[in-house]
Amino acid sequence: MRFLYSLLLPFLCGAAAAQELSLANIPGRRTVSLNGRWNYIVDPYETGFYNYRYQERAYNDREAYWNSDVPDNRTDRKEHGWSNKYTLQVPGDWNAQQPKFLYYEGTVWYRRTFDFDPKGRGGRVFLHFGAVNYEAHVYLNGRKLGSHKGGFTPFHFEVADSALKEKGNNLVVKVDNKRSAQEVPTLNTDWWNYGGITRDVSLVLVPRSFIQDYSLQLLRGSGPVDEIGGWVRATPGSTVRIEIPELGLRQELRATGDSTAFRFRAAGLQRWSPERPKRYRVLLSNGSDRVEDQIGFRTVEVQGSSLLLNGKPLFLRGISVHEEIPQQARRAHSRADALQLLGQAKELGCNMVRLAHYPHNEHTVRAADSMGLLVWSEIPVYWTIDFNSPLVLGKAKAQLCDMVIRDRNRASVIIWSVGNETPVHPARTRFMTELVRTARALDSSRLISAALEVHMINGKHTIDDPLGAETDIVAVNEYLGWYGGLPSDARKAVWDVRYAKPLFFSETGAEALHGFHGDSLTRWSEEYQEWFYREQVAMMKRMPPQYVGISPWILNDFRSPRRNHPVYQEGWNNKGLYDQKGRKKKAFYVLKAYYEEMSRR
Numbered sequence: 004m005r006f007l008y009s010l011l012l013p014f015l016c017g018a019a020a021a022q023e024l025s026l027a028n029i030p031g032r033r034t035v036s037l038n039g040r041w042n043y044i045v046d047p048y049e050t051g052f053y054n055y056r057y058q059e060r061a062y063n064d065r066e067a068y069w070n071s072d073v074p075d076n077r078t079d080r081k082e083h084g085w086s087n088k089y090t091l092q093v094p095g096d097w098n099a100q101q102p103k104f105l106y107y108e109g110t111v112w113y114r115r116t117f118d119f120d121p122k123g124r125g126g127r128v129f130l131h132f133g134a135v136n137y138e139a140h141v142y143l144n145g146r147k148l149g150s151h152k153g154g155f156t157p158f159h160f161e162v163a164d165s166a167l168k169e170k171g172n173n174l175v176v177k178v179d180n181k182r183s184a185q186e187v188p189t190l191n192t193d194w195w196n197y198g199g200i201t202r203d204v205s206l207v208l209v210p211r212s213f214i215q216d217y218s219l220q221l222l223r224g225s226g227p228v229d230e231i232g233g234w235v236r237a238t239p240g241s242t243v244r245i246e247i248p249e250l251g252l253r254q255e256l257r258a259t260g261d262s263t264a265f266r267f268r269a270a271g272l273q274r275w276s277p278e279r280p281k282r283y284r285v286l287l288s289n290g291s292d293r294v295e296d297q298i299g300f301r302t303v304e305v306q307g308s309s310l311l312l313n314g315k316p317l318f319l320r321g322i323s324v325h326e327e328i329p330q331q332a333r334r335a336h337s338r339a340d341a342l343q344l345l346g347q348a349k350e351l352g353c354n355m356v357r358l359a360h361y362p363h364n365e366h367t368v369r370a371a372d373s374m375g376l377l378v379w380s381e382i383p384v385y386w387t388i389d390f391n392s393p394l395v396l397g398k399a400k401a402q403l404c405d406m407v408i409r410d411r412n413r414a415s416v417i418i419w420s421v422g423n424e425t426p427v428h429p430a431r432t433r434f435m436t437e438l439v440r441t442a443r444a445l446d447s448s449r450l451i452s453a454a455l456e457v458h459m460i461n462g463k464h465t466i467d468d469p470l471g472a473e474t475d476i477v478a479v480n481e482y483l484g485w486y487g488g489l490p491s492d493a494r495k496a497v498w499d500v501r502y503a504k505p506l507f508f509s510e511t512g513a514e515a516l517h518g519f520h521g522d523s524l525t526r527w528s529e530e531y532q533e534w535f536y537r538e539q540v541a542m543m544k545r546m547p548p549q550y551v552g553i554s555p556w557i558l559n560d561f562r563s564p565r566r567n568h569p570v571y572q573e574g575w576n577n578k579g580l581y582d583q584k585g586r587k588k589k590a591f592y593v594l595k596a597y598y599e600e601m602s603r604r
Contacts, residue, residue, distance in 0.1 A: 027409075029157075035117075037115055038093055045107075045109075099197075107198065129159045130205075130206060133202025136154030144166060144172060148160035152398060154180070178198060188360075195563060214289060222302075228268050229272040229274075230267065231252075236262040241290060250283065269300070274301045275375075276375065280414075299413075302448075308505055320355060320552065323556045324558045326364060341369075344558065356558075386425065400437075404445060425470075427469065450475040455477065464496055475505075478509040480508070484513065508550075518582075555594060558579060560576065
């Protein structure tokens with residue numbers, strides 16, 4: 004049996020999509036970290052990239068910033084230079100590191116030098132970036148390796164053996180975070196556009212014959228004895244061994260030119276769940292290469308209007324999360340950051356997090372695996388991108404594919420989301436439907452969703468978004484009592500759901516400035532937000548049986564240039580249940596009590 008992975012991927016994801024040679028499980032491989040202090044040059048006019056005729060500079064142009072800044076002699080003119088007085092920490096956004104970068108959107112050049120131990124030669128070397136926001140052009144020793152668009156997904160380039168030097172390799176990255184109508188996300192968002200090399204950078208060292216990619220899943224409906232199925236992609240002709248020692252499982256197969264499928268019985272398997280996030284040590288080898296992973300096995304599915312995890316009804320006690328550490332007003336980037344955010348969610352009583360509105364750091368998803376938190380993972384198809392553009396669709400597919408490829412072996416991820424609050428019209432629905440079908444073709448073991456539109460029809464909150472016919476669950480955002488009316492309006496709200504599918508409220512919330520107090524009618528006060536949550540909880544308790552959970556907006560206050568009230572916002576969206584300094588607001592305790600009640604059912 005063969006899974007035609009390499010043939011299907013370009014078809015599903017498009018020319019701009021996931022790289023031809025996928026490289027799974029970077030943490031499980033031999034790597035050399037390139038994190039640390041990098042030199043930088045701020046270049047708002049992109050002088051290092053374009054000449055004065057606005058043409059891209061030739062690779063050997065002496066004024067191109069990817070080339071040496073060292074003059075050949077005293078008369079040589081160089082108009083760029085790298086200095087240790089201008090450095091930025093990688094990973095990290097530039098906005099939070101120096102005041103001059105706070106609102107900066109444009110180009111910054113990064114430079115890092117490194118040595119390469121000749122003992123590392125003899126195999127293949129890949130330069131891997133966890134993420135760069137938004138567009139990256141990468142150069143090594145004066146030669147361009149390639150470029151990538153997408154601020155929240157990983158990418159890599161293979162480095163030829165001859166391109167590496169034993170001493171003084173010169174790695175330069177042009178980073179551009181300007182917003183554009185033809186990108187994903189587009190011009191208009193409600194979060195901070197953090198620029199920079201925001202996630203880990205490393206050299207990945209593999210042998211000539213190596214394990215490229217793999218997928219292992221617990222098969223739905225596999226009978227009285229659980230079965231694990233999947234596929235592996237390795238150097239053609241090599242013999243691949245798959246082992247799960249704790250279960251006594253071992254299988255060998257011959258790698259083909261595409262991906263080779265496998266399936267085996269797993270007697271005695273303990274399923275992964277939020278209550279018991281059991282993971283197994285999985286080993287894949289082919290003689291010259293060995294990759295180790297920690298993988299949990301569970302099933303998630305929809306039956307009628309019920310949501311099932313491991314065949315049992317599941318209620319999602321969720322919270323939406325931005326990838327941001329508010330105490331430092333910066334992009335989260337480390338495992339410690341992930342543990343802080345997910346630890347807050349656990350303290351709230353959550354069993355699920357909605358990672359909005361883009362794929363979060365791999366540290367976060369892996370931490371969720373170990374902590375037993377279910378994950379909704381989303382691509383930044385947000386509000387008003389150009390739904391008529393095939394080019395934009397290709398970019399959205401690319402990010403979707405990269406998200407699925409990176410995290411498909413993480414048991415915590417149960418929902419792939421293809422977008423948020425996109426306005427209903429025929430072009431949008433065709434665009435979004437194509438994304439849903441692409442996600443399902445890439446990974447049929449999970450649920451596909453999006454935050455859909457709600458319309459008022461004859462006095463009812465009507466969920467009739469045509470995209471709901473394609474998604475596995477019906478998810479909607481609602482803010483009754485914040486964007487219009489008062490929280491008490493929830494008492495008379497009538498919901499008309501046109502789809503016999505599980506209903507999930509993917510957002511709801513109200514802003515409050517921590518420490519500002521008044522009566523419950525005083526906007527921006529903690530008491531108003533508290534009242535809002537009391538009314539929301541009461542409404543949720545009246546929902547029909549198809550209601551399967553909620554992920555209110557949001558865990559922490561976060562930065563947003565759209566939020567400009569000089570007293571209550573000052574560039575912050577303050578809908579968090581934790582404030583900018585990590586302090587709990589009064590509404591936190593309302594939601595926590597509701598979740599404690601629901602956890603006992």
